[in-house]
Structure formats: C-alpha cells, structure tokens
Amino acid sequence: xxxxxxxxxxxxxxxxxxxxxxxxxxxxxxxxxxxxxxxxxxxxxxxxxxxxxxxxxxxxxxxxxxxxxxxxxxxxxxxxxxxxxxxxxxxxxxxxxxxxxxxxxxxxxxxxxxxxxxxxxxxxxxxxxxxxxxxxxxxxxxxxxxxxxxxxxxxxxxxxxxxxxxxxxxxxxxxxxxxxxxxxxxxxxxxxxxxxxxxxxxxxxxxxxxxxxxxxxxxxxxxxx
Numbered sequence: 001x002x003x004x005x006x007x008x009x010x011x012x013x014x015x016x017x018x019x020x021x022x023x024x025x026x027x028x029x030x031x032x033x034x035x036x037x038x039x040x041x042x043x044x045x046x047x048x049x050x051x052x053x054x055x056x057x058x059x060x061x062x063x064x065x066x067x068x069x070x071x072x073x074x075x076x077x078x079x080x081x082x083x084x085x086x087x088x089x090x091x092x093x094x095x096x097x098x099x100x101x102x103x104x105x106x107x108x109x110x111x112x113x114x115x116x117x118x119x120x121x122x123x124x125x126x127x128x129x130x131x132x133x134x135x136x137x138x139x140x141x142x143x144x145x146x147x148x149x150x151x152x153x154x155x156x157x158x159x160x161x162x163x164x165x166x167x168x169x170x171x172x173x174x175x176x177x178x179x180x181x182x183x184x185x186x187x188x189x190x191x192x193x194x195x196x197x198x199x200x201x202x203x204x205x206x207x208x209x210x211x212x213x214x215x216x217x218x219x220x221x222x223x224x225x
Contacts, residue, residue: 006041006050009050012055013119015055015114025073026080027107028055029074029077029081030081030089030099030103031055031106033103034103035107037181044096046071047096048078049070049071049074049075052074055117059073060073083100088103098172098182100182104181145198145199148199149205152200152208155177156173156177157177161214197209200212
C-alpha cells in the first residue's frame with residue numbers, strides 16, 4: 001500500500017521506540033520528508049509534523065500530550081536541517097521542505113536500518129533512487145506526449161506564465177514542473193525539459209512549446225550549473 005494523499009498519513013503505523021530512539025530529530029525528519037516526496041505529498045511544516053509523529057511518536061509528541069504532534073519541535077528540526085547547520089535540506093514557509101543530496105543520503109541510510117514505513121498492514125516499497133535512475137537521453141517507451149503536455153499545463157509555473165507572472169518564477173517552480181529535486185543533476189533536469197519539449201512538438205501544442213522555450217531561457221544558468 002502507498003500513500004495517495006495526506007489523509008492516508010493516518011494509516012501509518014508507528015515504529016517501535018527502541019528502533020528509533022538513538023537517532024537525532026533531524027535524521028528522523030529527513031526520513032519523513034524523503035517518504036513524503038516519494039509519495040508526492042506536500043512537505044509543508046504541518047504535514048511533516050503529522051508524518052513524523054505518526055512514525056516516531058515518542059520523539060515528536062507534545063510534552064504532556066504525547067498523542068498529538070509537536071509542531072514546534074518539528075520546526076526546530078527543520079531549521080537545524082538547513083545548509084547553515086546540518087546541511088540536509090532547504091525550506092520555505094509557503095513551499096515546504098526539500099532534501100538536498102546529503103539529506104537524501106541521510107534518509108536512505110536510515111531507511112536501510114529502520115526499513116520502510118508500514119501503512120496499514122504492509123510496508124512501503126523502498127528502492128534507492130540511485131538504483132532506478134533512468135539512462136539519460138533515452139526516451140521511455142511508456143511516455144505519452146499528451147500526458148506530458150497535460151502535466152505541463154497543470155503546473156504552477158505554466159499558470160504563472162499564463163497569468164503574466166513569469167518574471168516572479170523561481171527555481172522551485174521549475175523543480176515542480178520537471179518533477180525532480182533541487183539537487184538532481186543538471187543533466188537530468190535538461191533531459192526532462194527536452195522530453196517535455198519533444199512531447200509538445202509531437203502533439204503540436206505551440207503554446208506549451210513556446211512556454212518551454214521561455215523556461216529554458218529564463219533558467220539557463222540554473223540548468224547548466
């Protein structure tokens with residue numbers, strides 16, 4: 001079973017305390033954020049607080065009210081994960097928490113020891129991202145151009161383009177469009193953008209193609225860093 005939306009977080013079973021009591025709050029938070037990203041669930045502070053409490057209640061419960069998540073504790077952990085301190089993640093109040101490469105490695109290391117979260121009566125599937133990384137430059141047979149174009153049109157970055165707010169766009173909106181992480185290698189980001197452009201060309205959607213060319217120009221430095 002997998003998490004489909006944030007309401008499914010209540011189906012997560014807690015780990016036994018002896019399995020996680022030795023690990024720091026930041027490591028456990030990285031683990032939670034890692035799984036939320038895999039499930040494509042928003043990583044807002046509130047969601048991370050709930051997920052962390054569901055998995056590790058003795059670490060993330062309120063003092064005196066252990067059955068409830070302590071969002072203040074989660075917030076302190078997230079702040080400690082920033083580049084200035086543990087350098088595991090970046091975060092923004094209105095966008096969520098995003099692991100960097102070091103954060104991913106921390107979470108995957110912990111997953112190899114704790115195992116995957118249990119949802120209902122089944123453990124989530126754990127596969128290292130590095131083990132499933134596709135070969136660059138090869139277009140997957142399962143790619144459907146229409147689906148790619150529909151995904152582009154439903155993205156926040158495209159909406160900003162349509163609303164004439166494209167000049168306000170930041171890298172995090174590009175990451176959302178490409179469905180990658182900020183730390184994903186630039187070559188993979190460029191390959192993703194190229195695939196989307198090919199799909200727009202295939203279905204002759206000139207508006208989306210023009211938008212993607214604008215994206216390439218605006219984020220050229222970011223895509224080639």
